[in-house]
Amino acid sequence: MKKSLRVLIVEDSKVDAELIAHEFALDGYEIKWERVETPEAMKKALEKRKWDIVISDYSMLRFSGLEALKLAQDKAPDLPFILISGVIGEDLAVEAMKEGAHDYIMKDNMKRLLPAVERELKEAVIRCGKEKAEEELRLKNNALESAAEAIVIANAEGEIVYVNEAFSGMYGLNADKAIGKHFSCIASEDPSMQSALAALQKDRMWDGELKSCNVDGIEFDVNLTAQMVMDGKGNPTHIMGIIRDITEWKKAEGRIKHLNELHDSIRSVNRLIAREKGISTLIKHACENFVKTTKYDAVWIALLDDKGSVTKVEKAGSGISFLETLKEVENNNKLNCVRKTVKTDRIQTFEDPNRDCPKCTFRKICPGRMIISPMSYENKIYGTLAISHPEVFTPDIEEKKLLKEVSDDLGFAFHSIELEEENSKNKGKLKESLEKVQKFLDGTVKALSSVVEKRDPYTAGHQKRVAQLAVALGRELGLNDERLEALRMASLLHDIGKIHIGAGVLNKPTKLDELEMSMIKTHSTVGYEILKSVDFPGPVAEIVLQHHERLDGSGYPEGLSAAEISLEAKILAVADVVEAYTSKRPYRLAYSFDDVIKKVSEERGTLYDREVVEKCIKLFKEKDFSFSN
Ligand SMILES: [Fe+2]
Numbered sequence: 001m002k003k004s005l006r007v008l009i010v011e012d013s014k015v016d017a018e019l020i021a022h023e024f025a026l027d028g029y030e031i032k033w034e035r036v037e038t039p040e041a042m043k044k045a046l047e048k049r050k051w052d053i054v055i056s057d058y059s060m061l062r063f064s065g066l067e068a069l070k071l072a073q074d075k076a077p078d079l080p081f082i083l084i085s086g087v088i089g090e091d092l093a094v095e096a097m098k099e100g101a102h103d104y105i106m107k108d109n110m111k112r113l114l115p116a117v118e119r120e121l122k123e124a125v126i127r128c129g130k131e132k133a134e135e136e137l138r139l140k141n142n143a144l145e146s147a148a149e150a151i152v153i154a155n156a157e158g159e160i161v162y163v164n165e166a167f168s169g170m171y172g173l174n175a176d177k178a179i180g181k182h183f184s185c186i187a188s189e190d191p192s193m194q195s196a197l198a199a200l201q202k203d204r205m206w207d208g209e210l211k212s213c214n215v216d217g218i219e220f221d222v223n224l225t226a227q228m229v230m231d232g233k234g235n236p237t238h239i240m241g242i243i244r245d246i247t248e249w250k251k252a253e254g255r256i257k258h259l260n261e262l263h264d265s266i267r268s269v270n271r272l273i274a275r276e277k278g279i280s281t282l283i284k285h286a287c288e289n290f291v292k293t294t295k296y297d298a299v300w301i302a303l304l305d306d307k308g309s310v311t312k313v314e315k316a317g318s319g320i321s322f323l324e325t326l327k328e329v330e331n332n333n334k335l336n337c338v339r340k341t342v343k344t345d346r347i348q349t350f351e352d353p354n355r356d357c358p359k360c361t362f363r364k365i366c367p368g369r370m371i372i373s374p375m376s377y378e379n380k381i382y383g384t385l386a387i388s389h390p391e392v393f394t395p396d397i398e399e400k401k402l403l404k405e406v407s408d409d410l411g412f413a414f415h416s417i418e419l420e421e422e423n424s425k426n427k428g429k430l431k432e433s434l435e436k437v438q439k440f441l442d443g444t445v446k447a448l449s450s451v452v453e454k455r456d457p458y459t460a461g462h463q464k465r466v467a468q469l470a471v472a473l474g475r476e477l478g479l480n481d482e483r484l485e486a487l488r489m490a491s492l493l494h495d496i497g498k499i500h501i502g503a504g505v506l507n508k509p510t511k512l513d514e515l516e517m518s519m520i521k522t523h524s525t526v527g528y529e530i531l532k533s534v535d536f537p538g539p540v541a542e543i544v545l546q547h548h549e550r551l552d553g554s555g556y557p558e559g560l561s562a563a564e565i566s567l568e569a570k571i572l573a574v575a576d577v578v579e580a581y582t583s584k585r586p587y588r589l590a591y592s593f594d595d596v597i598k599k600v601s602e603e604r605g606t607l608y609d610r611e612v613v614e615k616c617i618k619l620f621k622e623k624d625f626s627f628s629n
C-alpha cells in the first residue's frame, strides 16, 4: 500500500519543486503537495490545510528559507522543516539548524531527502506524543487543584504525598505542611478512622462520615471516600481520599429531623384534641406529649380567664427550676412573657431574660430561650403555650408557624369543650322541663281516666288494667317506646267518651236494650272528639276511635275491615275484651280465665287479630301475666 504524505514545498522554481515531488513518488509515496514562493502564499497554505512536512529552498528571489522557517515555527511549531539548497555552505547550514530547521539537504545529494523526511516524521510523532502526555498531566493536575472536594494522596505507608488547594482551605494547612503527615490526620481522634484504614487494607476502599478538625481546633463533619491506588500488577501503591465538608448538610439533616418530630408531636396533640373531653387532662397530656416527642427541655401551658389572669398551669419537662415557680405564677400572674404574648396575640421569642424581660420577677431563674404562643380562637385568647428549647438550636420561621398552628388547634379545642359543656348543661335543663311536661300530661290523663270511672263504679280500674295488658302485648309485638306510650295513653282513656252517656244507662243492672246499646256505641266517636285536639305524642285519639272496630267489619263506629284498623287499635280491642270478660258486670258475673281464653280463641281471625290473641294467651299462660291494682 502506498504511503500518503502532505508536503508543502517552498520553492520559486517550478521545475525544482516537481523534482522534489518526483523523488517521493519514486519511493512509493502518494503525495499531495503544493508549491508556494511568497510569505503570504505560505501563510495561507499553512492556515488552509494540515501538512506532514515543509521542504523549503534556502535562497529564493522574493523569499528566504530562514524566513519560511520562522513562518512555519509561528504557524505550526511541531511541523518538521527541511531546508534544501544548491549553494548553502556549512556555516549557513549549522546556523539554520540552530534556528530550528530539522535538517538540510544539498540539491546534489537528493538521495538523502527521503531518509531525512522519514526520520523527521517519526520524531514528530514522538514529539507529539510527549507533548500530549505532558498536556494530559497538566490537565489532571489542574483538575485536582480546582476540584471543590479536598483531595489527599498518601503512599502505601500512609504518608501524605499530595494535597490539593481545597484540602489546604478545609484544614488550614498548606501543601508543604500537610505533606509527610499521616493519612489519618484528616480525622480528629475519631475511632471510625481506624475502621476506615482497616477496611482500606481489606476491601481496598472505604466510604463514611468522620469528625474532622482544622488547624484552629474547629471541629467539622466530613464524608471521606478513600480508595487504594494499584500498580499494573495489582499491588497497592497509594491511598487516595476525597473529603467533603458535610457540616451544613448535617445541620440541615438535624433540622429536618427536629421538624419531623414536631410534626409527629402536633399530630399526637390533634389526636388528643379529638379524644380528650376535659380541658385539664388535655393540657396535661399535651405538655407531656411535646416533651416526650421533641427535643424541647420543657413545655408549659397557662390558661387565662377573660381578664387575662392565669387560672391554671400544666407543665412537663425536667431539670428546669423555673417550672417550680409556675405555682406562684398561678397566684400572682406577674410573668412578663405571658403578658406580652397576650397583649400582642402573636408568637413571642425570648432568648435572653435579662434583655427581653428586664422587669420580670422570675428573670434570674428563667431558662431564657423560650417561645410563647397564644392559644386563640375567634379573637378569644384561652391561654399561652410556652416551650423552652436547648441552646443548640434556634427555632426558625417554619417551627414558629407550626407552634402557632398547634396553639390555635388547642384554642379551638378549648372553645369546643366549653361549647360542649354548655350544650350538656342546656340538655339537662331541657330534659328536666320535658320530664315536667310528661308528668303533667300523665296526671291529666289519669285525672281524665278517673272521671269516667267515677260515674261507672263497675268499670272502676278497667282502663288502668286494659293499659297494663295492652302495653305488655305491644311489647311482645315489638312496638317501640314511642308507640307503646301512645298505646298506654289511648288505653287509659279509651272509654272517655262514656262521659257523654247517662249514669242510668252506664249503671243499669240488666241487659241493655237496642237504644241504650246504640247510645253506648257513640262512646268511641265522642272519645275521639274529646281527644283529637290534644297534642299527644302519638295517634292516641285515632286508637280510641278504632278500639271497637273488628276484623270482619262488624265493629263500630265505621265498620272498618282488618287492613284499615291500626295495630294499636287491634291490641287495645283484645286487651279491652279480655279485661272486661274477667271482670264482673251489673248484668253478669265474671268469666273464668279458661272461658275467656276459649272465647277470644274462637274469635281470633274473625273479630280479633290472630297474632295479638296468640301473644295474649302466651302472656297469661307462659309469662304469668296478671293485672295489678
Ligand atoms: Fe270501649
Ligand SMILES: [Fe+2]
Pocket: 462, 494, 495, 576
Ligand atoms: Fe273498655
